[in-house]
Amino acid sequence: MSEMQPEPSFAAVQITFSQGWQVYDKILQYDYMDHQQVYGILRSHYQSLTEPFDLLELGCGDASQSVPALQGSLIRSYRGVDLSAVALQLAEAQVSRLQVPVLLQVSELLDYLQSCRDRFDQILVAFAVHHLSAKQKQAFWQAAGQCLQPGGQLLLADVFRLPNESRGQYLDRYQQLMQGQWSAMTATEQEFINTHIRxxxxxxxxxxxxxxxxxxxxxxxxxxxxGNADTQKIWRCSRPEGNKRAGLE
Structure with missing residues (x-):
């Protein structure tokens, strides 16, 4: 059973990342959350697909990580969803490199999934679902399944707790990880991140x-x-094969 959780504030998440964009860039620069390996594996997946595919990316940010993983693949269309209008403005230049039809939309990911009537071959969501409550995560899986074509796949990159580990124990472990290994981050930056994750x-x-x-x-x-820190994972989750429905409108 999942422990009781407060309902997350998506506005607070958006404000935090808007204020901490430089901190996030530093995490990417030093690869503290395994982004290089994560997106390298995602690239291998997308390059291996042998049929053209329509992709939905949830929590896409500025798309600077996902676009290189998609370039050279058989991507047919790209749709990106994020809470931050500023991030999506930055994403415009990135996704133009794919040279496919693009739609970018400001929305919370669960709201978007539950209102979307289109069907995609691939859904990508990286380091975003852990912001949802347990109840919202269950709704996420149901809505994501409805937005995939038969045989479609959802790739989830995110952080996970260890078996039998409480949220509090996970947060303490993550803080110790930062203090021990994230040496390029200042004390102020580490406190900023610790406040955000808690x-x-x-x-x-x-x-x-x-x-x-x-x-x-x-x-x-x-x-x-x-990942080596026992936190980051990538899952590839597949829907059963069947007759495809109408795709993008």
Whole structure:
């Protein structure tokens, strides 16, 4: 069972990342959250696809990480969703490099999934679902399944708790990880990040997330990556094959 959680404030998450854009860039620069390996694996996945695909990226930010992973693939169209209008303005220049039809939309990811009537071959969401509460994550899996074509895949890169680890224990462990390994971050920057994750991060265990994914009709769940810090993972979650429905409108 997932422990009781407060409802996250998505506005607070957006404000925090808007204020901390330079801190986030520093995390990317020093690869503290395994972005190089994560997006390298995502690139391998997308390059391996042999049929053209329509992709939805949730929490896309400025798309500076995902676009290089998609370049050279058979991507047919790209749709990016993020809370930050500023980030999406930056994303415009990035996604133009894909040379495919693009739509960028300001929205919270769960609201978007629940209102979207289009169907995609691929959904990508990286380091965003852990901001949802347990109830919202269950709704996320159900809505994501409805937005995928039969045989479609959702790639999830995110942080996870260890088995039997409480949220409080996870947060303490993550803080110790930062203090021990994130040496390029100043004390002020580390405190900024620690405040953010304690307010906004609600990671689940593998067992909880897999149960919700399977209940939503995902029949194959493969772990493509498990980070050295026992936090970051990539899942590839597949829907069963069947007759495809109408795609993008």
């Amino acid at each position: 307010q906004s991060d609600f990671p689940e265990t593998d067992a909880e997330m897999q149960a919700w994914a399977r209940a939503a009709g995902f029949t194959a769940i493969d772990c493509l990556y498990f």
